[in-house]
Amino acid sequence: MTEEIIIAGFGGQGVLSMGKILAYSGVMEDKEVLWMPSYGPEQRGGTANVTVIVSDERISSPIISKFDTAIVLNQQSLDKFEKSVKPGGMLIYDPNGITHEPTRRDINIYKIPATEKATEKGIAKVFNMIVLGGFLKLKPIVGSEFIHKGLEKSLPARHHALIPQNEEAIELGKTLIEPVFTL
Amino acid sequence: MAKELKLMKGNEAIARAMIASGTDGYFGYPITPQSEVMETLMAERPWDPKGENYTGMVVLQAESELASINMVYGGAATGKKVATSSSSPGISLMAEGLTYLAGAEIPCVIMNAMRGGPGLGTIQPAQSDYFQSTKGGGHGDYQLYVLAPSSVQEMYDFVFDAWDIAFKYRNPVLILTDGAIGQCMEKCYTRDNVPRWTEEERRANAPWGTWGKPATRGHNIITSLELESSRQEVFNQKLQAKYAEMKEKEVRYEALNCDDADYVFVAYGTSARICMKSMELARAKGLKVGLLRPITLYPFPTKQVAELATRVKGMLCVEMSAGQMIEDVKLAADCKIPIEHYGRFGGIIPTPEEVLEAMENKIIK
Numbered sequence: 001m002t003e004e005i006i007i008a009g010f011g012g013q014g015v016l017s018m019g020k021i022l023a024y025s026g027v028m029e030d031k032e033v034l035w036m037p038s039y040g041p042e043q044r045g046g047t048a049n050v051t052v053i054v055s056d057e058r059i060s061s062p063i064i065s066k067f068d069t070a071i072v073l074n075q076q077s078l079d080k081f082e083k084s085v086k087p088g089g090m091l092i093y094d095p096n097g098i099t100h101e102p103t104r105r106d107i108n109i110y111k112i113p114a115t116e117k118a119t120e121k122g123i124a125k126v127f128n129m130i131v132l133g134g135f136l137k138l139k140p141i142v143g144s145e146f147i148h149k150g151l152e153k154s155l156p157a158r159h160h161a162l163i164p165q166n167e168e169a170i171e172l173g174k175t176l177i178e179p180v181f182t183l
Numbered sequence: 184m185a186k187e188l189k190l191m192k193g194n195e196a197i198a199r200a201m202i203a204s205g206t207d208g209y210f211g212y213p214i215t216p217q218s219e220v221m222e223t224l225m226a227e228r229p230w231d232p233k234g235e236n237y238t239g240m241v242v243l244q245a246e247s248e249l250a251s252i253n254m255v256y257g258g259a260a261t262g263k264k265v266a267t268s269s270s271s272p273g274i275s276l277m278a279e280g281l282t283y284l285a286g287a288e289i290p291c292v293i294m295n296a297m298r299g300g301p302g303l304g305t306i307q308p309a310q311s312d313y314f315q316s317t318k319g320g321g322h323g324d325y326q327l328y329v330l331a332p333s334s335v336q337e338m339y340d341f342v343f344d345a346w347d348i349a350f351k352y353r354n355p356v357l358i359l360t361d362g363a364i365g366q367c368m369e370k371c372y373t374r375d376n377v378p379r380w381t382e383e384e385r386r387a388n389a390p391w392g393t394w395g396k397p398a399t400r401g402h403n404i405i406t407s408l409e410l411e412s413s414r415q416e417v418f419n420q421k422l423q424a425k426y427a428e429m430k431e432k433e434v435r436y437e438a439l440n441c442d443d444a445d446y447v448f449v450a451y452g453t454s455a456r457i458c459m460k461s462m463e464l465a466r467a468k469g470l471k472v473g474l475l476r477p478i479t480l481y482p483f484p485t486k487q488v489a490e491l492a493t494r495v496k497g498m499l500c501v502e503m504s505a506g507q508m509i510e511d512v513k514l515a516a517d518c519k520i521p522i523e524h525y526g527r528f529g530g531i532i533p534t535p536e537e538v539l540e541a542m543e544n545k546i547i548k
Contacts, residue, residue, distance in 0.1 A: 020190070020368070023368060024190050027188065027370055033369065033370060034367060034368070034369055035190070035367060036363070037366060059369075060457075060462075060463060061456050061457045061460035061535050062363055062367045063363065063453075063456075063457055063532045063533075063534060063535075066536075154190075
């Protein structure tokens with residue numbers, strides 16, 4: 001098993017930390033992982049994206065241009081990465097602020113109204129975990145017990161009290177994800 | 184040996200390995216894309232007796248790269264394990280220090296996270312300092328021992344290996360990497376902290392050091408100055424003999440899928456990782472492609488390239504530069520087979536697909 005994922009959105013949406021929690025969960029399940037942030041002279045409010053690879057084998061390139069899954073959290077990222085999904089792969093997007101829907105018909109497309117739900121429930125800080133939950137529902141590449149360990153490892157000890165809230169958000173995400181187009 | 188499994192950045196791995204390998208001092212000046220080295224050292228506080236990671240290691244931000252490398256010179260002249268790190272423009276500033284360190288035969292460890300040049304260039308990854316690292320940088324007939332890690336685990340492990348080589352040969356060791364390996368996070372098995380050398384151990388491991396003169400011997404003098412040419416020539420011959428011994432004993436490389444290969448990529452560091460993927464794509468298409476990854480850039484795996492050149496049909500050298508290592512590959516292969524270069528530069532990282540396309544267009548045809 002090798003899953004090559006791109007997660008992209010605005011800086012501040014928790015894109016990098018979502019990737020980190022997923023990667024750390026993979027480590028806990030004794031898989032090979034890679035976390036590669038987009039790197040450059042970035043600015044606040046700009047875009048952020050991270051490549052995460054989880055695999056049973058040695059991981060080759062940290063730089064890849066085609067992904068099994070793209071998780072996109074704004075229009076800019078959708079425009080940029082829809083075309084980077086491998087045929088037969090998966091695109092997950094948050095419909096908040098999306099004006100041009102994805103158009104490809106050779107990939108599976110899902111949406112998750114995470115922004116709307118997080119705002120409604122007043123849990124904006126775990127917005128990214130809602131999205132992660134949606135992804136894990138469709139591709140359970142790491143077991144939930146390892147996600148728990150991954151949260152423990154990637155969050156500083158002073159924030160460990162927040163782990164249940166993160167896990168609830170993941171569970172919520174699993175109920176929110178819905179198909180838009182499937183092969 | 185394995186203490187703990189962690190997910191960490193390559194730069195962080197360098198810093199943690201410095202602490203764990205019993206490094207006595209780090210003198211650096213911040214520069215992207217390797218600032219996390221000093222950040223991690225500052226956060227870990229190895230100098231703090233009350234801290235969890237106390238080893239007594241000194242960590243100091245110098246006022247410039249020139250100051251850093253000369254602090255390394257001074258500290259390491261006493262036989263202590265002293266290191267620094269920087270990125271391309273900073274390494275250029277250190278170049279005078281590097282040749283003096285080599286000329287004075289001072290063991291030390293330097294890390295260069297290469298960025299696109301020339302000049303101040305960009306902060307993105309590049310591999311355009313191969314010539315600077317292996318053919319000079321500073322003046323004079325000297326060599327650094329150059330290690331090129333291609334994973335976070337190697338970033339960690341090579342710091343330990345670097346100390347072994349540096350003291351075995353009394354020579355500076357350069358760990359040559361870039362922002363891609365420095366910034367990505369991968370699994371890393373860390374080791375228990377090796378205690379820093381005691382005073383007695385230091386004197387035993389560095390009998391040449393300027394740590395004080397016992398009555399039983401004359402002065403130890405650390406210098407790269409010799410105004411008598413006949414003595415300078417003898418010294419240079421001694422240096423060359425040392426480099427020849429490194430070439431004989433200390434070459435490191437990794438050969439992947441080379442046994443049945445018709446064509447091979449030759450690449451190091453980040454480029455080697457990209458070529459691994461290109462190789463997977465090629466194999467899926469039925470093309471017998473392998474990868475030779477030099478781990479030491481100096482000494483270069485000349486014999487291994489020469490041996491491969493007798494049985495493969497062509498080689499593609501992939502570097503994030505305009506073509507530097509290819510000169511060593513061509514010299515080693517002695518014009519026996521077609522050898523071409525493919526590179527992107529200025530901070531652009533090639534994709535595995537374009538690298539495979541280059542192999543198909545330039546070599547396989």
